[in-house]
Amino acid sequence: MEKIKVIHYINQFFAQIGGEEEAGHPVEFFPGEVKGPGMAFNQAFGDEAEIIGTVVCGDGFFNENIDDTTEKILAWVEEQKPDLFIAGPAFNAGRYGVACGTMAAAVQEKLGIPAVTGMYVENPGADMFKDKVYIASTKNSAAGMRDAVKVMAPLGLKLARGEEIGASCQDGYIPQGIRVNFFEEERGSKRAVKMLLAKLAGKPYTTEYPMPAFDRVDPQPAVKDMAHATIALVTSGGIVPKGNPDAIESSNASHYGEYDITGVNDLTSDEYETAHGGYDPTYANEDADRVLPVDVLRDMEKEGKIGKLYDKFYTTVGNGTAVASAKAFAEEIGAKLKADGVDAVILTST
Amino acid sequence: MVKEIERAGLPVVHDCTVTPISLTVGANRIVPTIAIPHPLGDPAQTPEEEKKIRRAIVEKSLQALQTEVDGQTVFKD
Structure with a gap:
C-alpha cells in the first residue's frame, strides 16, 4: 500500500x-x-x-x-x-x-x-x-x-x-460540541454511584455532562464626558520599571505590578522595559510607549481631551499565563480602579 | 483581563494586533493595533511620525470608549 x-x-x-x-x-x-x-x-x-x-x-x-x-x-x-x-x-x-x-x-x-x-x-x-x-x-x-x-x-x-x-x-481531541454515541462498559447507575462515592471521598472524578461555560460580560455604558474622565492604562505586554522590581515572570506570570506614573510624561528606555518573554522585546525596550501609550495620554491630558490619566498603571505578562491567574489579577485590578474613581480603561496587549 | 475589569463596572477598550484572539476571549470594544511587538508604535517611522500613529490609535480607543455598543465591536478605520 x-x-x-x-x-x-x-x-x-x-x-x-x-x-x-x-x-x-x-x-x-x-x-x-x-x-x-x-x-x-x-x-x-x-x-x-x-x-x-x-x-x-x-x-x-x-x-x-x-x-x-x-x-x-x-x-x-x-x-x-x-x-x-x-x-x-x-x-x-x-x-x-x-x-x-x-x-x-x-x-x-x-x-x-x-x-x-x-x-x-x-x-x-x-x-x-x-x-x-x-x-x-x-x-x-x-x-x-x-x-x-x-x-x-x-x-x-x-x-x-x-x-x-x-x-x-x-x-484525545478537544471536544467539538458534537455528540458521539458509544456503548459504555458499565451501566449508568453504576457509573453515577462511583462518581458520587469519589466526590464524597474528595477524590477526582470526571463528569459525563460538563456544563458549557458561556463567559461573556455585558459591555459597560460608554463614557459620557471624556474631558472630565479619568482613564487608566493596563497591559498584558509586561511593561515594568527598569530592572523589573517585582520580578514578574517572563512567562506564566504569578502576579501583576502596580506602578506610579505621577509626573511621568514619557516612558524612556532608561526607566522602563518589558518583562515579557513571548515577543521580541527590542522595540518595547527602546520605547515602552509603543506598548503603553503614556506619552500620548499625557499630551491629551494637558490639552483637556481627557480629564486625567490615572496615577498608576497595572501590568503583567500575558505569555502562557493561566487564564485563572489572569482572571484573578484583573478582578483585583478592576476593584481597585473602580474604588479609585477611574471611569474607563485602555488595556493593551502584545 | 479585559472581561474581569469590565465586570468590575468599567468600560474597557482592548488595543491589540491579533483581534481574532480578543474576539474569542470576549472583549467588547476592540481597537486593532500595528504589530505584536509594538502595538502602539512603528519603529520604521521617524519618532514624530510614530507618535502621530500612536495618537491616532489612542484617539480611536477613546472614541470607542465613548461609543455605546450592544455586543463585541471592532473599531476599524
Missing part, C-alpha cells in the same frame, strides 16, 4: 531558526524536508505515512499577515497533493495556536484535505478552531511533545484513511 503523504506546518522555534527575535521570519516551504517535531511524527507513522514537506513560518509574521500567508501556504499544499495536513502541536503558544488552527481549518475547508493540529486547552487558538478541525488536547509546554505525537499521529492517520473518529475522550 502506498504511504500516506503528509505536509507539516511548524513555527520558527520548532524549525530551529530562532526564538522571539525570529518571530518575524517570513513563511517558507521546504519540499522533501522533515524538521523538528516532524521527526517524531515520521517515527510514529512507521510504514504507514511520511512527511513530504514542511512549511515554516514565524508566529509574528503569520499573525500579522494572516490572509496572504494562508493563501501562499494553501497554494503550496495544493501543489503537493498530500493526504493529510498536520500543524504544530502548538501547546500553549497563543500566536502559534492561531496559526496552526487557521492553516488546519483552511486546508481542510478550501482543499478538502483532512487536517489535525494539537494545543493546550487554554490556547486561544483552541477556542477559535475546535469546532472546525480536530485539535489534539496537549500539555501546556513542549515537554508534552511525546504525548502529543502519540495522540496526533493516530488521529491523523484515521482522518487520512477516512475512518470513523471516536468521541473526544476516546481519540
